[in-house]
Amino acid sequence: xxxxxxxxxxxxxxxxxxxxGSADAFASAIEPLWLFYLPxxxxxxxxxxxSVVKRMPWTAKFRIDLSPRKxxxxxxxxxxxxxxxxxxxxxxxxxxxxxxxxxxxxxxxxRDEQFPIIGANxxxxxxxxxxxxxxxxxxxxxxxxxxxxxxxxxxxxxRRNANKSTWPNMLDQAVAGGVGRGETPFECIVxxxxxxxxxxxxxxxxxxxxxxxxTWFNIxxxxxxxxxxLMNPGVLYVYDLEVGEDMVFKPVDNDIxxxxxxxxxxxxxxxxxxxxxxxxxxxxxxxxxxxxxxTADKEKDYVEIISRLHRKLPFRTSPGY
Amino acid sequence: xxxxxxxxxxxxxxxxxxxxGSADAFASAIEPLWLFYLPxxxxxxxxxxxSVVKRMPWTAKFRIDLSPRKxxxxxxxxxxxxxxxxxxxxxxxxxxxxxxxxxxxxxxxxRDEQFPIIGANxxxxxxxxxxxxxxxxxxxxxxxxxxxxxxxxxxxxxRRNANKSTWPNMLDQAVAGGVGRGETPFECIVxxxxxxxxxxxxxxxxxxxxxxxxTWFNIxxxxxxxxxxLMNPGVLYVYDLEVGEDMVFKPVDNDIxxxxxxxxxxxxxxxxxxxxxxxxxxxxxxxxxxxxxxTADKEKDYVEIISRLHRKLPFRTSPGY
Numbered sequence: 001x002x003x004x005x006x007x008x009x010x011x012x013x014x015x016x017x018x019x020x021g022s023a024d025a026f027a028s029a030i031e032p033l034w035l036f037y038l039p040x041x042x043x044x045x046x047x048x049x050x051s052v053v054k055r056m057p058w059t060a061k062f063r064i065d066l067s068p069r070k071x072x073x074x075x076x077x078x079x080x081x082x083x084x085x086x087x088x089x090x091x092x093x094x095x096x097x098x099x100x101x102x103x104x105x106x107x108x109x110x111r112d113e114q115f116p117i118i119g120a121n122x123x124x125x126x127x128x129x130x131x132x133x134x135x136x137x138x139x140x141x142x143x144x145x146x147x148x149x150x151x152x153x154x155x156x157x158x159r160r161n162a163n164k165s166t167w168p169n170m171l172d173q174a175v176a177g178g179v180g181r182g183e184t185p186f187e188c189i190v191x192x193x194x195x196x197x198x199x200x201x202x203x204x205x206x207x208x209x210x211x212x213x214x215t216w217f218n219i220x221x222x223x224x225x226x227x228x229x230l231m232n233p234g235v236l237y238v239y240d241l242e243v244g245e246d247m248v249f250k251p252v253d254n255d256i257x258x259x260x261x262x263x264x265x266x267x268x269x270x271x272x273x274x275x276x277x278x279x280x281x282x283x284x285x286x287x288x289x290x291x292x293x294x295t296a297d298k299e300k301d302y303v304e305i306i307s308r309l310h311r312k313l314p315f316r317t318s319p320g321y
Numbered sequence: 322x323x324x325x326x327x328x329x330x331x332x333x334x335x336x337x338x339x340x341x342g343s344a345d346a347f348a349s350a351i352e353p354l355w356l357f358y359l360p361x362x363x364x365x366x367x368x369x370x371x372s373v374v375k376r377m378p379w380t381a382k383f384r385i386d387l388s389p390r391k392x393x394x395x396x397x398x399x400x401x402x403x404x405x406x407x408x409x410x411x412x413x414x415x416x417x418x419x420x421x422x423x424x425x426x427x428x429x430x431x432r433d434e435q436f437p438i439i440g441a442n443x444x445x446x447x448x449x450x451x452x453x454x455x456x457x458x459x460x461x462x463x464x465x466x467x468x469x470x471x472x473x474x475x476x477x478x479x480r481r482n483a484n485k486s487t488w489p490n491m492l493d494q495a496v497a498g499g500v501g502r503g504e505t506p507f508e509c510i511v512x513x514x515x516x517x518x519x520x521x522x523x524x525x526x527x528x529x530x531x532x533x534x535x536t537w538f539n540i541x542x543x544x545x546x547x548x549x550x551l552m553n554p555g556v557l558y559v560y561d562l563e564v565g566e567d568m569v570f571k572p573v574d575n576d577i578x579x580x581x582x583x584x585x586x587x588x589x590x591x592x593x594x595x596x597x598x599x600x601x602x603x604x605x606x607x608x609x610x611x612x613x614x615x616t617a618d619k620e621k622d623y624v625e626i627i628s629r630l631h632r633k634l635p636f637r638t639s640p641g642y
Contacts, residue, residue, distance in 0.1 A: 020356065020635045020636065022363070026339070030341065035342050184617065185618065186617070208613075209613040210610075211611050213617075213624055215624065215628055292529075292531040295531045296505065296507070300640055301639045303534055303536065303634070304633070304638050306534045307534075307632060307633035308633065312628035313624070315341065317622075318327075318625055
């Protein structure tokens with residue numbers, strides 16, 4: 001049974017919406033969550049679930065409030081000229097403790113890879129692997145690569161390696177990666193294009209087109225291969241790259257097992273039968289909509305699909321500094 | 322003072338959002354509204370405001386509930402083989418009465434122009450001029466026309482006539498119009514391209530690119546020139562058309578006073594200083610994002626702008642039949 005485009009998008013964007021005139025599934029889903037706050041900032045930046053709050057070895061640098069609402073506050077470090085840096089240290093220290101206790105089997109080793117809390121009032125990073133424990137907005141950049149042939153547009157689509165811890169064997173975007181702290185989405189995609197597909201820097205810079213974002217609010221399930229039930233609001237910065245027909249893509253690292261040149265119909269069939277990593281399928285559907293391959297005249301759920309591809313995230317996404 | 326891109330988008334999409342962790346402006350704005358229901362359908366299709374419900378000369382074909390929630394129900398016509406057609410008649414009859422009593426000075430004369438209730442379970446139209454009294458999702462199709470020159474992309478932008486009842490003298494999309502009952506967005510834009518810009522049918526069909534939607538939830542203000550405070554959820558189906566540099570646009574009807582060929586900078590300046598009709602400015606910002614003229618690296622509110630341009634509407638937007 002082939003999935004519809006709306007079902008494909010819902011796989012990624014699976015947190016309930018507010019429904020006018022019916023039992024409010026959105027409020028019911030929000031109610032049990034813990035809000036994560038930074039110092040001197042009235043707006044929350046993350047959602048933690050009960051099982052994470054319970055297992056996390058909270059230090060004195062955090063305050064846990066049960067009433068009037070479930071909240072976790074990172075306290076403002078005192079006696080410190082650079083209290084912003086001390087905030088990041090407090091989170092690092094907490095995660096080291098959690099690792100020592102093996103509180104979260106999927107947390108993994110500490111790596112030198114920090115993601116920003118994008119709506120914060122100051123520059124603060126948090127380890128990539130811990131983003132979803134705090135339910136903070138994650139950022140990635142994805143580039144769809146296509147070429148025009150006599151038989152119509154074709155896409156260069158990689159298949160992930162079988163030994164990947166997340167989404168093994170699934171189809172992916174030609175180039176994709178997480179946008180780190182201090183990096184712009186554009187710098188990220190140029191870097192990844194080199195690392196993942198050996199695309200010359202100049203070729204990318206001259207021909208790439210920034211084309212918006214895809215956003216969602218996802219609750220992690222067993223397919224993602226990590227902790228279950230975590231809140232993952234996410235944004236992908238979307239880029240298109242048209243290349244010549246003579247260009248051939250080959251795997252350059254161990255993340256990818258093969259590259260395939262696929263027609264629009266082949267891509268749609270692969271998405272419908274669940275072969276794409278869900279976030280990559282969402283980016284592909286956005287591409288097919290922007291380029292007129294999925295239209296209102298043929299797709300009855302057109303309006304809802306487009307709104308769901310661009311969900312307004314539950315936290316601030318504009319930097320406050 | 323130039324408006325930011327986010328402020329421009331908010332002018333159109335001005336109904337509050339649910340804000341996590343703060344007083345819920347969204348719920349407060351929803352609470353006083355009346356929900357509009359069709360027979361045999363548990364989902365609402367419109368929002369009416371108090372002043373409309375009070376002035377409307379409701380007939381026995383409607384039921385007004387005050388508790389447990391403010392609701393207006395169109396009752397299922399009895400003893401009628403074609404009860405769906407009788408529903409449309411009941412609304413027509415009501416609007417005739419409202420006109421006879423001059424209940425809504427801005428309602429205007431009856432015209433032979435019907436819009437569909439897009440999420441209904443059957444094919445039902447409602448007069449265009451009455452859509453916003455019922456707060457039903459309105460539909461339009463907008464086409465941005467551009468050409469590539471030595472100095473970069475330029476847009477063909479019309480200025481509305483001074484005597485228009487809505488948005489006089491403001492800048493608009495090259496081609497735009499409401500999508501009527503029984504019409505697809507594509508048929509609408511081809512028809513309007515002929516009527517408004519004398520564009521040859523074949524040229525449009527061969528070169529047009531469907532590129533998604535722009536959606537919003539607007540509360541009408543004094544600038545729109547109609548009844549104040551009405552709930553206007555809306556969807557515009559967005560199309561791009563690239564034309565040759567030799568093509569020159571001229572007004573062909575009385576809606577437009579002049580056509581201008583404007584650069585990206587000129588368009589952005591005109592939007593920032595409030596010269597564009599708000600919905601057209603939103604479509605233009607969507608174009609500039611999809612084509613890489615507004616990017617995440619330069620626009621700090623990029624993610625929020627894109628989400629607001631594609632708001633999930635409060636009612637079903639997929640036809641239920």
